[in-house]
Amino acid sequence: MTNAEKYDTLFMTNFKLTKDQLPGLKYRAIPLWDSMGHMTLMEEVEDTFDISIDTPDVLSFSSYEKGMEILRKYGVSI
Amino acid sequence: MCPFSYTPACLTDPLTQSNCYIIAHDKQALLIDPNNAPLIRSYLEAQHLLLEYVLLTHEHCDHMAGLNELRQAYKVQVIASKACSDGIQSTTLNMSRIMESYLYFKSKGSLRVSYPKFTCLAADITFDNSYLFTWYGHLFRCLPAAGHTPGSTCIIMDSALLFSGDYFIPGEEVITRLPGGSDELYEQVGKKALRALPAPIRTYPGHGESFLLTQEVKQTYGLY
Numbered sequence: 001m002t003n004a005e006k007y008d009t010l011f012m013t014n015f016k017l018t019k020d021q022l023p024g025l026k027y028r029a030i031p032l033w034d035s036m037g038h039m040t041l042m043e044e045v046e047d048t049f050d051i052s053i054d055t056p057d058v059l060s061f062s063s064y065e066k067g068m069e070i071l072r073k074y075g076v077s078i
Numbered sequence: 079m080c081p082f083s084y085t086p087a088c089l090t091d092p093l094t095q096s097n098c099y100i101i102a103h104d105k106q107a108l109l110i111d112p113n114n115a116p117l118i119r120s121y122l123e124a125q126h127l128l129l130e131y132v133l134l135t136h137e138h139c140d141h142m143a144g145l146n147e148l149r150q151a152y153k154v155q156v157i158a159s160k161a162c163s164d165g166i167q168s169t170t171l172n173m174s175r176i177m178e179s180y181l182y183f184k185s186k187g188s189l190r191v192s193y194p195k196f197t198c199l200a201a202d203i204t205f206d207n208s209y210l211f212t213w214y215g216h217l218f219r220c221l222p223a224a225g226h227t228p229g230s231t232c233i234i235m236d237s238a239l240l241f242s243g244d245y246f247i248p249g250e251e252v253i254t255r256l257p258g259g260s261d262e263l264y265e266q267v268g269k270k271a272l273r274a275l276p277a278p279i280r281t282y283p284g285h286g287e288s289f290l291l292t293q294e295v296k297q298t299y300g301l302y
Contacts, residue, residue: 035180035184036253038179038183039180039183039256040255040257042176043170043175043257055178055179055182058176058179
């Protein structure tokens with residue numbers, strides 16, 4: 001599985017979405033991506049990519065696309 | 079036995095608003111949820127109390143952030159469900175790993191603090207099913223109620239006081255979406271345990287003020 005596929009799977013599993021619903025998805029745009037959903041997503045992103053995301057980046061992880069940008073900052077090819 | 083009017087001391091952590099309850103007998107003390115060690119130590123010292131036992135309602139860090147320091151300062155025995163004991167040893171399950179961000183979101187962006195992640199050693203006494211414990215004539219019944227977390231436990235003292243942890247927090251629904259939480263466990267285990275609690279009973283929640291838990295209040299939580 002590629003990093004992009006792993007990343008998509010995290011969103012699809014956590015937020016019960018299909019792949020075509022991911023582009024453009026923003027924090028709080030759906031009920032499951034609220035503050036608690038965000039916490040779970042962040043932990044799973046860290047575990048999946050074996051990184052530790054700094055708090056400012058947790059807070060600015062505001063969309064599906066922004067998340068990929070942040071992961072690249074941590075050396076994840078996506 | 080403790081009279082129904084007995085009121086435990088309540089210490090509220092200013093950061094997380096979690097409650098620690100202290101019960102004294104002469105110069106000995108037992109506490110439930112060691113939320114903030116400096117706060118607790120100040121109280122114990124002012125009251126000339128020696129801490130003997132710590133009981134945990136669940137494994138989240140806001141309810142046991144003071145445990146490590148208290149264990150260093152006092153020769154205490156820690157009592158918790160096995161799942162809670164496992165949870166306090168994990169930065170994920172004890173939530174300290176995400177607490178900094180959690181506090182930020184919960185405060186709607188007004189609270190930005192450093193909250194280093196941490197773990198604790200296992201509890202000294204653990205249980206899988208209900209656990210009975212006496213302390214200077216007081217009877218404590220620890221009743222596992224998984225759902226909010228795997229290790230969530232309700233503690234009843236002298237059949238008169240209920241320490242409910244993060245269940246029955248005034249004005250809040252039961253949360254099962256934080257680390258370790260499970261809707262399925264809450265439906266299958268937690269609700270069953272909460273339904274069986276005696277009512278009315280004076281209740282001391284993990285956050286907020288004490289109140290009288292009645293059957294009517296239980297019903298507002300879907301516990302029929």
